[in-house]
Amino acid sequence: xxxxxxxxxxxxxxxxxxxxxxxxxxxxxxxxxxxxxxxxxxxxxxxxxxxxxxxxxxxxxxxxxxxxxxxxxxxxxxxxxxxxxxxxxxxxxxxxxxxxxxxxxxxxxxxxxxxxxxxxxxxxxxxxxxxxxxxxxxxxxxxxxxxxxxxxxxxxxxxxxxxxxxxxxxxxxxxxxxxxxxxxxxxxxxxxxxxxxxxxxxxxxxxxxxxxxxxxxxxxxxxxxxxxxxxxxxxxxxxxxxxxxxxxxxxxxxxxxxxxxxxxxxxxxxxxxxxxxxxxxxxxxxxx
Ligand SMILES: [Zn+2]
Numbered sequence: 001x002x003x004x005x006x007x008x009x010x011x012x013x014x015x016x017x018x019x020x021x022x023x024x025x026x027x028x029x030x031x032x033x034x035x036x037x038x039x040x041x042x043x044x045x046x047x048x049x050x051x052x053x054x055x056x057x058x059x060x061x062x063x064x065x066x067x068x069x070x071x072x073x074x075x076x077x078x079x080x081x082x083x084x085x086x087x088x089x090x091x092x093x094x095x096x097x098x099x100x101x102x103x104x105x106x107x108x109x110x111x112x113x114x115x116x117x118x119x120x121x122x123x124x125x126x127x128x129x130x131x132x133x134x135x136x137x138x139x140x141x142x143x144x145x146x147x148x149x150x151x152x153x154x155x156x157x158x159x160x161x162x163x164x165x166x167x168x169x170x171x172x173x174x175x176x177x178x179x180x181x182x183x184x185x186x187x188x189x190x191x192x193x194x195x196x197x198x199x200x201x202x203x204x205x206x207x208x209x210x211x212x213x214x215x216x217x218x219x220x221x222x223x224x225x226x227x228x229x230x231x232x233x234x235x236x237x238x239x240x241x242x243x244x245x246x247x248x249x250x251x252x253x254x255x256x257x258x259x260x261x262x263x264x265x266x267x268x269x270x271x272x273x274x275x276x277x278x279x280x281x282x283x284x285x286x287x288x
Contacts, residue, residue, distance in 0.1 A: 005257055005271050006034040006288050008279045009250040010212045010232030011162060011194050013041050014065045018239030021065035024250060025072035031251035034288045035279050037077040037234075038066050039126055039162055042086040045240065050089060052104055055082050056112065063121055077123040077283045079162050080113055084131050087146060088139040102142050110149050117157040123283060125150055126162025127194060151183050151191070160190040160210075160282060167196070173203040180209070189282055195236060198222045205230035210282055215253035217260050224270045232278050 009028065014021035021038065028036065040062035043054030048061070059080040066078035082105060090101050116122040128150040130143045147163070154161045165172050173193070180188055188208040196204060198219060201211035205228050213219050215233035223231045233256070236247040257275065260267040276287045 004261055004268070005032070005275050007032045007254045007257055008035040008232065008275045009033065009215065009235050009237075009253055010035075010037050010192070010279065011039055011234035012036055012237045012250050013039055013045075013239050014069065014237075015041055015045050015239045016061070016065070017045070017047055018241050020239070021068040022072050024237070024239065025069040025074045025076075028250045029072060029074050031254035032257075033074055033250060033254065035075045035077070035283070035285060036069060036250065037079055037124070037160075037162070037283070038062070038069055039079040040081060041238065042083050042089075045238070050086075052090065052101070052108070055086060056109060059109075059112070059116075063116070075285045077160065077285070078121065079124040079126045079160070080116065080122050081126045081128050081150070081162070082109060082146070083127050084129050084139075084143045084164050087143050088131050088135050091139045091142050092136060102145050105146055106149050110146075110153055114153050114157045117153070117159045122159060124160030124162065124190070125153055126160075126192075127164035128161065129164040130166055132164070132166045148179060148183065151179055151185055154187075154190055155183060155185045158187075158190075160192055162192050162194045162212075164194055167200065169197070169200055170203060173200055173207065173209070176204075176209065177207045189230065192232070192282070194234065196231075198226055198228055198231075201231045202226045202228040210278070214247065215256050216248065217256040220256055220260060220271070220274065221267075223274075224267065229270075229273060230278060231274055232282070233274055 043058040048054040069076045189210045193211040196211035204211040212232045212234040235250040
């Protein structure tokens with residue numbers, strides 16, 4: 001496929017039980033892909049036990065997936081963490097011992113993640129944040145505590161933070177802004193609101209944060225209409241053989257770009273910003 005703009009996927013997953021990072025990256029590259037932010041999955045997606053130890057093993061396995069993607073010839077930001085839904089799962093199973101879970105993650109996982117950033121093995125951490133569905137209040141308390149720690153990690157060690165949050169519009173964006181400000185995170189654009197609505201993305205941009213929106217043509221067109229200039233496009237591909245193509249294949253972003261450029265040449269500038277400039281800005285990677 002011929003494409004006028006190099007294509008970036010700012011949030012995707014890969015698992016050896018699915019297509020795997022190597023095949024995904026090769027196919028993405030064939031479609032004009034140059035950059036991918038690859039985010040670790042909860043342990044069960046890799047066939048690992050649903051325990052804290054499993055979650056740490058999942059991050060280690062993910063580092064290898066990132067290496068595979070790099071070998072396939074694309075630039076990769078490797079992002080590792082413990083998903084808020086997995087924290088929710090641990091809290092519900094722990095029946096009241098949630099404090100142990102938070103401090104265990106802070107002492108074992110967050111320190112490990114910080115070390116991986118220092119060693120250049122991770123370029124960021126995530127997903128952290130809050131479940132997007134209703135659950136027990138203890139789960140929100142634990143996840144918010146971890147979200148604060150995650151912000152401290154990127155403040156002190158660098159790298160980006162991918163946030164998985166409720167789609168609560170202004171409340172969601174402002175809650176992040178307050179945390180970022182009160183912790184003194186200076187590089188605010190390294191805080192990425194993943195899976196944002198275009199409206200939330202616009203608010204995030206206005207506050208100096210970053211946001212990813214689904215890489216579908218209608219969503220990108222809407223982001224342009226709103227002038228949400230800080231956005232990046234994501235496939236949020238989960239690479240689960242039981243749910244093929246969910247949320248979308250990374251190479252479908254290339255199709256969206258072509259579709260928009262075909263209908264209106266005015267999209268060029270906006271899409272170049274989304275696919276190249278914003279990625280360079282947030283991840284410090286050189287464009288192709
Ligand atoms: Zn994701």
